[in-house]
Amino acid sequence: MEGERINALRGVSLEIRRNEYVAIMGPSGSGKSTLMNLLGCLDTPSSGEYWLNGQEVSRLTDNALARVRNKEIGFVFQTFNLLARASALHNVELPLVYAGTGAAERRRRATSALTRVGLGDRMLHRPNELSGGQRQRVAIARALVNEPSILLADEPTGNLDSTTSEEIMRVFGQLHAQGQTVVIVTHEASIAAYAHRVVVIKDGQIESDLPNPSVAAA
Amino acid sequence: MALNAIRVQKLKSFFSLIGVLIGVTFLIAVVSIVQGMNVYMRDRFANAIIGFNTFNVRRSPMISTGNVTEEMWRSWQRRPRITYADADYVEQHITFPATIARFCEDRVEVWHGGKVAKDIDLVGTEPTYFDIKRYGIRLGRAFTPQEVTTGSTVVVLGDIVADKLFEGADPVGKVVTIGGLPYKVIGVVEKQGTLFGLSMDKFAIMPYKAPGRRLICPINVLDQVSIRPTNPDSLRMAMAEVEGIMRIRRQLKPTQESNFALETAEGALEGWAKISKILMTALPLLVGISLVVGGIVIMNIMLMAVTERTREIGIRKALGARRADILSQFIVESATLSTLGAALGIATGVGLAFLVKALTPLPASVAVWSLVVGVGVGLGVGMVAGVYPAYRASKLDPIAALRAE
Numbered sequence: 001m002e003g004e005r006i007n008a009l010r011g012v013s014l015e016i017r018r019n020e021y022v023a024i025m026g027p028s029g030s031g032k033s034t035l036m037n038l039l040g041c042l043d044t045p046s047s048g049e050y051w052l053n054g055q056e057v058s059r060l061t062d063n064a065l066a067r068v069r070n071k072e073i074g075f076v077f078q079t080f081n082l083l084a085r086a087s088a089l090h091n092v093e094l095p096l097v098y099a100g101t102g103a104a105e106r107r108r109r110a111t112s113a114l115t116r117v118g119l120g121d122r123m124l125h126r127p128n129e130l131s132g133g134q135r136q137r138v139a140i141a142r143a144l145v146n147e148p149s150i151l152l153a154d155e156p157t158g159n160l161d162s163t164t165s166e167e168i169m170r171v172f173g174q175l176h177a178q179g180q181t182v183v184i185v186t187h188e189a190s191i192a193a194y195a196h197r198v199v200v201i202k203d204g205q206i207e208s209d210l211p212n213p214s215v216a217a218a
Numbered sequence: 219m220a221l222n223a224i225r226v227q228k229l230k231s232f233f234s235l236i237g238v239l240i241g242v243t244f245l246i247a248v249v250s251i252v253q254g255m256n257v258y259m260r261d262r263f264a265n266a267i268i269g270f271n272t273f274n275v276r277r278s279p280m281i282s283t284g285n286v287t288e289e290m291w292r293s294w295q296r297r298p299r300i301t302y303a304d305a306d307y308v309e310q311h312i313t314f315p316a317t318i319a320r321f322c323e324d325r326v327e328v329w330h331g332g333k334v335a336k337d338i339d340l341v342g343t344e345p346t347y348f349d350i351k352r353y354g355i356r357l358g359r360a361f362t363p364q365e366v367t368t369g370s371t372v373v374v375l376g377d378i379v380a381d382k383l384f385e386g387a388d389p390v391g392k393v394v395t396i397g398g399l400p401y402k403v404i405g406v407v408e409k410q411g412t413l414f415g416l417s418m419d420k421f422a423i424m425p426y427k428a429p430g431r432r433l434i435c436p437i438n439v440l441d442q443v444s445i446r447p448t449n450p451d452s453l454r455m456a457m458a459e460v461e462g463i464m465r466i467r468r469q470l471k472p473t474q475e476s477n478f479a480l481e482t483a484e485g486a487l488e489g490w491a492k493i494s495k496i497l498m499t500a501l502p503l504l505v506g507i508s509l510v511v512g513g514i515v516i517m518n519i520m521l522m523a524v525t526e527r528t529r530e531i532g533i534r535k536a537l538g539a540r541r542a543d544i545l546s547q548f549i550v551e552s553a554t555l556s557t558l559g560a561a562l563g564i565a566t567g568v569g570l571a572f573l574v575k576a577l578t579p580l581p582a583s584v585a586v587w588s589l590v591v592g593v594g595v596g597l598g599v600g601m602v603a604g605v606y607p608a609y610r611a612s613k614l615d616p617i618a619a620l621r622a623e
Contacts (some may be wrong), residue, residue, distance in 0.1 A: 039537070071538070146538075
């Protein structure tokens with residue numbers, strides 16, 4: 001890596017509107033992870049701009065980025081990334097903790113988010129007491145709890161069997177139907193097929209950016 | 219949250235606490251034992267032996283502190299004894315109001331009806347002695363100045379002696395035999411308890427001019443004259459005056475050392491005061507060492523925790539934790555860990571203090587300030603030890619941290 005500068009993304013221009021359901025596809029090494037990190041405000045571009053919800057976020061300080069991640073982004077990861085020692089409820093409350101929400105309000109909102117993903121009866125279970133699909137629902141509830149601008153999912157079904165995958169994708173579909181902007185990063189065409197728009201990245205550039213004909217038809 | 223993290227790693231956390239635990243245990247235990255010792259030495263030891271606000275004129279000190287060389291000891295033995303005439307001379311010449319008691323003692327056997335109490339401290343003295351020693355009379359009465367002047371064969375017994383010889387029966391009016399001479403028991407002194415586990419009640423007190431005096435001192439000789447100035451604030455001045463009077467009496471030249479000793483409870487405590495001071499000076503050092511070690515251990519545990527929990531840190535950052543949030547999380551965890559150690563240390567320290575109190579006559583009392591210092595120190599060590607690991611955690615790149623296994 002030293003000496004040689006590698007631009008993972010070059011000349012990518014992408015606009016995602018409110019309440020879109022976008023899949024970003026590409027083989028490994030295509031730059032889709034870098035794009036996801038940029039969209040998720042985990043990283044900032046070396047050049048170029050990123051406007052999120054009316055705010056230029058590509059030149060923000062660490063603390064300001066943390067705040068943007070907290071308020072505007074809801075992450076869903078392939079490996080769920082729940083805190084193993086904490087209950088489902090506590091996991092979902094975590095973004096609210098960093099938002100500085102009071103304890104009673106945290107509990108209320110976390111409970112409602114968990115209920116929304118169908119886990120109202122599993123709130124005090126720890127991740128190891130939940131199935132993979134349930135864990136991912138907890139992660140989705142956590143992503144939703146702060147009412148983010150974007151729900152950003154990175155291979156959300158990568159660790160799930162096909163039945164559970166369908167179940168999780170249905171949850172994303174419902175959320176989208178309720179007005180949520182959803183961006184899913186995946187290399188699986190079957191998952192991308194749920195989205196209304198598919199962006200394909202290859203070698204750091206956008207290869208194609210098309211509406212999904214199957215969904216558009218439906 | 220911090221407690222939760224600690225609970226999960228019980229064993230590791232416990233070992234990491236040991237340094238702080240030992241340090242704080244040490245602090246609490248040593249402080250309470252030294253303070254207990256101080257109280258004990260002042261209230262029981264010195265005052266029980268010498269008396270409150272009293273000084274003794276003796277041939278040589280009864281309680282020697284520091285090193286007494288063979289030579290010093292021999293020179294003390296060559297000194298003239300304190301005589302009746304010395305005591306009279308001092309009593310006539312002092313200018314301050316005072317309580318004076320002539321005093322002589324030795325170990326004897328006391329007999330009654332075939333029973334014997336051995337190793338009894340027979341004291342020949344005056345009625346003022348009861349006052350100076352603060353002896354209350356449990357039964358009967360003390361003897362009078364007249365009984366001293368006439369050399370009456372009367373005796374006041376210590377509690378344990380009365381118990382041993384009379385086994386609960388009223389000893390007043392009965393006769394005991396000391397050195398082959400019959401003595402009428404006229405009183406019993408209140409129980410005095412123990413000092414360093416030794417009974418303080420194994421004594422019999424008689425007029426110093428009673429016939430049995432040859433048992434305890436040569437004719438016309440005294441072990442000491444106890445002087446208690448009526449005004450306790452004038453103790454120092456009174457001592458200086460008595461020293462002057464004795465030097466005139468002994469016709470000492472200004473260049474000659476005094477060939478007698480003036481002894482106070484305070485003086486007898488000098489040796490202990492020195493030990494106490496050394497302990498209290500060494501204490502911060504000892505506590506400090508274990509706390510530094512404890513701090514380093516905690517720091518390493520926290521560094522390990524940061525490494526093990528890299529992914530957790532990544533998750534927290536992705537969810538919006540700022541650097542300060544991560545920093546404070548780990549500092550709070552570290553401080554909680556070490557305060558827990560301090561709390562356990564306080565528990566064991568207080569336990570030790572109470573153990574000492576239960577098993578020894580020392581009135582070991584836990585000093586409140588040492589508890590406060592203990593908790594404060596625990597908190598402080600944890601926070602300081604937590605800073606570097608927490609800083610490392612806060613600096614982690616969220617992308618790399620999320621990728622960590």
